[in-house]
Amino acid sequence: MSTAFDSILRPVILRAAAADHIKNTATRLPVTARVVDRFVAGETQDDVLSAVAASLAGGLSVSVDHLGEATVDEADAAATVRAYLSVLESMSGLEASGSGRLEVSLKLTALGQSLPRHGRKMATENARTICAAAHSRGVLVTIDAEDHSTVSERLDIVRELRRDFDDLGTVLQAYLRRTEDDCREFAASGARIRLCKGAYAEPPSVAFDTHAQVDDSYLRCLRILMHGNGHPMVASHDPTMIEAAQALAHESGRSPESWEHQMLFGIRSDEQRRLADAGAQVRVYIPYGSQWYGYFVRRLAERPANLLFFLRALAERQGKQQHA
Numbered sequence: 151m152s153t154a155f156d157s158i159l160r161p162v163i164l165r166a167a168a169a170d171h172i173k174n175t176a177t178r179l180p181v182t183a184r185v186v187d188r189f190v191a192g193e194t195q196d197d198v199l200s201a202v203a204a205s206l207a208g209g210l211s212v213s214v215d216h217l218g219e220a221t222v223d224e225a226d227a228a229a230t231v232r233a234y235l236s237v238l239e240s241m242s243g244l245e246a247s248g249s250g251r252l253e254v255s256l257k258l259t260a261l262g263q264s265l266p267r268h269g270r271k272m273a274t275e276n277a278r279t280i281c282a283a284a285h286s287r288g289v290l291v292t293i294d295a296e297d298h299s300t301v302s303e304r305l306d307i308v309r310e311l312r313r314d315f316d317d318l319g320t321v322l323q324a325y326l327r328r329t330e331d332d333c334r335e336f337a338a339s340g341a342r343i344r345l346c347k348g349a350y351a352e353p354p355s356v357a358f359d360t361h362a363q364v365d366d367s368y369l370r371c372l373r374i375l376m377h378g379n380g381h382p383m384v385a386s387h388d389p390t391m392i393e394a395a396q397a398l399a400h401e402s403g404r405s406p407e408s409w410e411h412q413m414l415f416g417i418r419s420d421e422q423r424r425l426a427d428a429g430a431q432v433r434v435y436i437p438y439g440s441q442w443y444g445y446f447v448r449r450l451a452e453r454p455a456n457l458l459f460f461l462r463a464l465a466e467r468q469g470k471q472q473h474a
């Protein structure tokens with residue numbers, strides 16, 4: 151059943167957080183930075199490389215995300231490409247390069263997809279530049295899923311790029327009503343597919359709106375991916391999905407290296423290690439960079455406990471200021 155948090159607060163948090171004045175205030179609060187540290191490796195490339203090294207040493211694979219989204223500025227899109235080329239260069243020196251344990255994740259809107267006239271072309275070419283650099287350095291690429299209005303175009307771009315880079319992966323969101331069909335198509339074509347529940351505020355016309363419906367959809371999609379020809383990437387911290395993935399992998403006769411669990415940096419780290427120690431492939435998604443706000447808000451909106459943690463830290467700070 152959907153809780154009041156999911157049906158009322160979650161969409162309000164996601165929508166309100168997009169307002170510039172809230173964003174400006176929230177990003178300036180020192181307490182925000184403290185909470186952000188739980189979910190983001192840091193602002194610099196050195197920060198993310200340290201987190202990558204620690205994860206690899208702990209037996210995990212990684213996916214590095216340079217934070218940023220929805221730019222309508224060509225120069226910003228070009229800066230994002232440069233950031234990826236730079237981090238790829240530094241990742242290629244790691245021992246794990248070429249082993250499939252290194253990956254970068256991209257958002258097409260950070261590469262210019264929302265630019266008014268040439269958005270699609272620019273995002274495609276920018277993504278192609280990053281795919282080529284990653285390919286030559288033995289690093290995988292997966293394209294993240296954003297809000298539903300961008301899905302059809304993103305999947306078109308992925309189909310186009312997969313002609314040259316067939317190991318390019320993408321994300322499908324189980325909360326979207328269309329996703330079961332998308333899973334069928336991409337599972338048949340042998341793609342790497344990261345299946346997640348979905349993190350944006352979406353209308354009921356395109357998305358399931360109760361937990362139970364989203365979970366059922368996730369399980370149906372997972373079954374399709376596990377029985378398909380591709381490489382399923384099970385992006386969930388939910389114990390039910392984790393167990394179902396293992397049962398379905400067994401049922402479909404998959405070897406441990408033909409699929410993987412994925413979780414976000416800072417979330418259920420003990421479970422990540424437990425699964426890896428038990429012989430599963432586990433990849434941790436590690437975001438870094440100065441544009442952490444959108445990512446941070448989605449993590450707050452996912453879980454009442456995260457929002458409470460943030461509000462409590464805020465209240466403590468205000469209490470201290472009043473007493474100072």
Ligand SMILES: Cc1cc2nc3c(=O)[nH]c(=O)nc-3n(C[C@H](O)[C@H](O)[C@H](O)COP(=O)(O)OP(=O)(O)OC[C@H]3O[C@@H](n4cnc5c(N)ncnc54)[C@H](O)[C@@H]3O)c2cc1C
Pocket residue numbers: 293294295296321323344346347348349350385386387388389391412413414417418435448449450452453456
């Ligand atoms: C590798 C990866 C990539 C992703 N990429 C995308 C993407 O491209 N597009 C997109 O829309 N979404 C993306 N997501 C987010 C995803 O859609 C969900 O919003 C998120 O993973 C929470 O769903 P869940 O499956 O973990 O299950 P939930 O039912 O939300 O959570 C299950 C349990 O996991 C833990 N948990 C979950 N979220 C949090 C949190 N924020 N903080 C602390 N504990 C938590 C809690 O213990 C919770 O009880 C990604 C998730 C992962 C793991």
